[in-house]
Amino acid sequence: MISGPTEAVEFIGIGKSFGSCRAVDHVTGNFSAGRIHAILGENGAGKSTLMKLLFGLYGPTEGKIRVKGTERHWRSPADSMDAGLGMVQQHFTLVESLSVIDNIMLGAEACSAFGVLDRERAIQLLEAELPSADLSLDWNRQVSDLSVGEKQKVEILKLIARKADILVLDEPTAVLAPQEISGLFSILKELKKQGRTVFVITHKLGEVFEHCDTWFVLRAGRSIASGEVHQTKVEDVVRAMVGTNLPPLSDLSKRNPGEARLKFENVSVKKTSHVLNNLSFEVRSGEIVGIAGIDGSGQAEVVAASLGLVSFSGEITVLGDVIPGSQSSDAAAKRIERLRNAGLALVSEDRHTQSLWMNESVQLNTGLGVDSTKSFFKNGLLQSKVWTTAVSNWLKSFDVRFPSLEISVDRLSGGNQQKLIFARELLGRTPRLIVVHQPTRGVDFLSIRLIYERLLEAREGGAAILVISSELDELMTLSDRIFVLCAGRKTGEFIRATDTARGAFDRTAIGAAMTSASPMTASEQSSRKQTEVSL
Amino acid sequence: MNFVTKNISWFVTLGAVLLGFSAALLLAAVLGESPSLVATVLIRGAVGSATSLGYSLYYATPLIFTGLAVSWALKAGLFNIGAEGQMTLGGVAMAAVGILASGLPAAVAWPLALFAGFGAGASAGWIVAWFKVRRGVHEVLGSILMNFVSYGIAGLFILNIFRNPSSQNPETLPIGPGFELSQLSLIGGTSPLNVAFVFALVFAAVADFVIRRTRLGMNLRWSGGAPEFARRSGLSIDRETMRALAISGGLAGLAGASVVLGYMHKAREGFSAGAGFIGIAVALLGRGNPWGVIVAALLFGGLQKGSLDLDIDTDKISRDLAGVIQALIVMAVAARPVIEAGLRTWLERRKREAT
Numbered sequence: 001m002i003s004g005p006t007e008a009v010e011f012i013g014i015g016k017s018f019g020s021c022r023a024v025d026h027v028t029g030n031f032s033a034g035r036i037h038a039i040l041g042e043n044g045a046g047k048s049t050l051m052k053l054l055f056g057l058y059g060p061t062e063g064k065i066r067v068k069g070t071e072r073h074w075r076s077p078a079d080s081m082d083a084g085l086g087m088v089q090q091h092f093t094l095v096e097s098l099s100v101i102d103n104i105m106l107g108a109e110a111c112s113a114f115g116v117l118d119r120e121r122a123i124q125l126l127e128a129e130l131p132s133a134d135l136s137l138d139w140n141r142q143v144s145d146l147s148v149g150e151k152q153k154v155e156i157l158k159l160i161a162r163k164a165d166i167l168v169l170d171e172p173t174a175v176l177a178p179q180e181i182s183g184l185f186s187i188l189k190e191l192k193k194q195g196r197t198v199f200v201i202t203h204k205l206g207e208v209f210e211h212c213d214t215w216f217v218l219r220a221g222r223s224i225a226s227g228e229v230h231q232t233k234v235e236d237v238v239r240a241m242v243g244t245n246l247p248p249l250s251d252l253s254k255r256n257p258g259e260a261r262l263k264f265e266n267v268s269v270k271k272t273s274h275v276l277n278n279l280s281f282e283v284r285s286g287e288i289v290g291i292a293g294i295d296g297s298g299q300a301e302v303v304a305a306s307l308g309l310v311s312f313s314g315e316i317t318v319l320g321d322v323i324p325g326s327q328s329s330d331a332a333a334k335r336i337e338r339l340r341n342a343g344l345a346l347v348s349e350d351r352h353t354q355s356l357w358m359n360e361s362v363q364l365n366t367g368l369g370v371d372s373t374k375s376f377f378k379n380g381l382l383q384s385k386v387w388t389t390a391v392s393n394w395l396k397s398f399d400v401r402f403p404s405l406e407i408s409v410d411r412l413s414g415g416n417q418q419k420l421i422f423a424r425e426l427l428g429r430t431p432r433l434i435v436v437h438q439p440t441r442g443v444d445f446l447s448i449r450l451i452y453e454r455l456l457e458a459r460e461g462g463a464a465i466l467v468i469s470s471e472l473d474e475l476m477t478l479s480d481r482i483f484v485l486c487a488g489r490k491t492g493e494f495i496r497a498t499d500t501a502r503g504a505f506d507r508t509a510i511g512a513a514m515t516s517a518s519p520m521t522a523s524e525q526s527s528r529k530q531t532e533v534s535l
Numbered sequence: 536m537n538f539v540t541k542n543i544s545w546f547v548t549l550g551a552v553l554l555g556f557s558a559a560l561l562l563a564a565v566l567g568e569s570p571s572l573v574a575t576v577l578i579r580g581a582v583g584s585a586t587s588l589g590y591s592l593y594y595a596t597p598l599i600f601t602g603l604a605v606s607w608a609l610k611a612g613l614f615n616i617g618a619e620g621q622m623t624l625g626g627v628a629m630a631a632v633g634i635l636a637s638g639l640p641a642a643v644a645w646p647l648a649l650f651a652g653f654g655a656g657a658s659a660g661w662i663v664a665w666f667k668v669r670r671g672v673h674e675v676l677g678s679i680l681m682n683f684v685s686y687g688i689a690g691l692f693i694l695n696i697f698r699n700p701s702s703q704n705p706e707t708l709p710i711g712p713g714f715e716l717s718q719l720s721l722i723g724g725t726s727p728l729n730v731a732f733v734f735a736l737v738f739a740a741v742a743d744f745v746i747r748r749t750r751l752g753m754n755l756r757w758s759g760g761a762p763e764f765a766r767r768s769g770l771s772i773d774r775e776t777m778r779a780l781a782i783s784g785g786l787a788g789l790a791g792a793s794v795v796l797g798y799m800h801k802a803r804e805g806f807s808a809g810a811g812f813i814g815i816a817v818a819l820l821g822r823g824n825p826w827g828v829i830v831a832a833l834l835f836g837g838l839q840k841g842s843l844d845l846d847i848d849t850d851k852i853s854r855d856l857a858g859v860i861q862a863l864i865v866m867a868v869a870a871r872p873v874i875e876a877g878l879r880t881w882l883e884r885r886k887r888e889a890t
Binding site (some may be wrong): 019020023190219307309329330331332334335336337338341344348350352353355356357358359360364368369371377381382 | 625747749750751753757760761763764765767768770771772773774780869880883
């Protein structure tokens with residue numbers, strides 16, 4: 001293959017092994033300059049590792065990297081930065097207490113004589129690089145006052161200030177509301193017009209087909225397929241990512257809500273400020289209610305308050321049981337045990353700490369917390385046979401892949417861990433109320449599909465289901481009703497437009513509600529408006 | 536090879552012990568004493584005769600109890616460093632019932648004394664737990680402070696309430712004959728070894744069973760291993776904390792049995808002789824496993840006995856070398872995770888290169 005100067009990046013048989021694990025396996029691919037490339041793949045497919053190889057954070061085990069036609073062997077990330085590469089990590093690396101311009105200058109400060117910082121010059125230099133006014137911010141604002149989308153902008157500006165012309169963004173939209181996402185991509189398109197090359201690591205296909213130019217799929221460390229976005233069908237990309245065709249979701253039956261199984265009435269939770277503010281909603285038998293919102297808008301408190309793990313004002317009723325606004329931790333524990341035995345299934349947000357005992361066996365983890373109703377103990381003595389038989393069946397029915405029951409649960413993949421949790425929660429009891437928080441974070445497509453099916457089955461079976469997620473697509477797929485939390489307030493409520501059409505929701509309206517009610521100061525209000533105008 | 540990989544933690548622990556000994560012998564050499572002589576004296580002193588062996592087992596007995604006590608709390612993710620005070624209180628309580636009810640026959644007296652010892656230690660543990668649960672006082676702080684309180688209370692009983700007026704020593708009146716534990720003469724020799732050693736083994740076996748095979752044990756470990764998960768499943772972490780520290784304290788409270796009931800037949804000021812603190816090292820070396828605790832306690836008991844002869848049989852070093860060895864072993868054990876990780880990588884690489 002002839003490499004012209006238009007190729008920004010070329011991978012030639014590049015590979016990286018960690019111990020016996022081949023994270024990236026002889027990947028070959030060309031990426032032309034001045035375009036937005038989507039790097040796609042499931043968790044653990046090697047996307048991040050590949051980009052870290054490009055960026056010099058790892059040295060390759062074999063193969064070559066060419067950047068702008070020249071073969072490169074980075075000794076450190078500093079090397080690759082000098083050559084015009086830059087990466088925005090998923091977790092921002094900003095100093096919250098410094099201003100925007102100080103963060104941008106940090107590490108490459110513009111100084112006048114005697115090392116005095118020259119912010120004016122830094123701003124001038126930066127503004128000369130900017131493709132359009134969309135990217136400019138109030139340079140003197142403190143970073144801690146910025147929204148998540150604006151912080152991300154600062155990260156991008158840092159790279160531009162260092163004259164990066166190949167930018168890598170790792171899962172940039174995971175933390176953004178829908179409007180912020182299109183804002184981000186309009187910025188990326190401006191950068192593209194300047195001739196810069198952008199790599200976006202993602203697993204959200206919607207964004208790829210709307211905004212990116214090419215796609216490149218990795219699976220199990222190998223390059224599987226690639227192509228031009230406008231010449232491709234979504235299904236082809238999905239098949240490349242998953243390795244097989246995804247079965248279609250079963251049809252939705254007509255919504256037929258029964259009794260209220262979870263009810264919030266004017267619930268407020270106050271820490272230093274209101275984390276939940278006068279929230280009222282109910283979840284009825286036979287329906288799926290979704291809570292949308294940016295992470296940290298009070299979702300975790302909805303779960304904690306339902307369990308009685310935080311103090312609150314107002315009234316919460318769970319499965320007919322009124323939860324006291326404040327209670328001793330012993331009383332809370334007794335009530336949780338009673339509710340769980342009465343059919344409260346719970347899949348918590350952080351599965352590693354809240355839903356699993358990480359260095360214990362698969363067998364133990366699948367039976368924990370449901371043992372009292374399942375006679376896993378007789379007079380306090382463990383009945384291992386009963387336990388083993390029960391959990392084996394549950395795991396089989398949720399298609400959990402595990403080498404042996406004795407293996408530590410942290411050796412399973414994220415998808416298998418999550419399926420194990422669902423198996424325990426849905427089969428270990430007769431679920432009457434199911435509360436799931438981030439049900440598919442870090443979970444592969446096939447497992448997601450299975451989880452969705454099981455939730456829809458439970459809905460058919462008359463369970464009341466509350467789904468809390470930051471993935472709007474997920475909520476629109478599953479929910480009968482969606483309400484939006486923003487800064488602890490309910491800022492919108494949406495019902496599926498028709499009874500049986502899946503996903504019949506107004507995405508734009510939901511997105512608007514997600515960013516509408518944050519308690520902002522006047523200056524923040526005005527700058528937020530600016531951002532919105534620029535979108 | 537597979538056997539090694541599977542039990543790598545135990546091998547590394549064994550390595551830590553050997554490392555501790557080697558370093559101590561090296562120290563002896565630096566001080567001008569022949570390492571082989573020191574090793575011989577230590578080993579002969581510990582297991583050289585029936586009497587020596589009896590003493591080693593006698594010294595190991597309280598260490599098994601305190602080691603179990605610390606391990607029990609560790610299972611719940613709690614660090615009880617108050618075993619010393621709990622042991623002291625337990626021993627005083629045993630002496631107290633032995634003095635107050637001196638006429639009882641052994642069949643009633645032994646269980647009563649053990650019950651009293653367990654109860655006193657458990658109360659001390661419970662107080663630490665109460666402050667942790669209700670007032671947020673970290674159990675390390677609470678239990679170390681509780682040691683001083685325990686010393687004070689013990690002193691009150693030994694030096695005032697039950698003081699033996701006809702003795703020159705700071706000690707209580709003698710306990711009733713029914714309370715005296717029988718000597719164990721199975722191995723011969725003349726040592727203070729008594730049935731408390733058997734009690735210790737039984738308690739270790741029971742503890743192991745409870746931890747592995749019962750709901751009590753599972754909840755104990757769950758509350759320590761995954762507290763957030765346990766809480767969301769309806770387990771009261773507070774209740775588990777109270778229970779764990781109380782049982783831990785109770786086990787430590789039994790540690791005085793072999794000394795108070797089996798040997799001195801009274802409580803003397805300072806009878807615990809640091810067994811509560813050495814119990815921490817025993818628990819770490821035994822990796823919180825009751826059987827491991829027994830082995831570690833036997834090792835440290837033997838070391839304690841063997842080192843006594845160092846004073847007599849060597850010129851340049853004293854019994855304090857035992858303390859140095861203990862400290863070196865504990866340090867080597869503390870470094871275990873690092874060594875283990877390194878060793879694992881090395882083993883894997885070798886395996887890969889072999890294939």
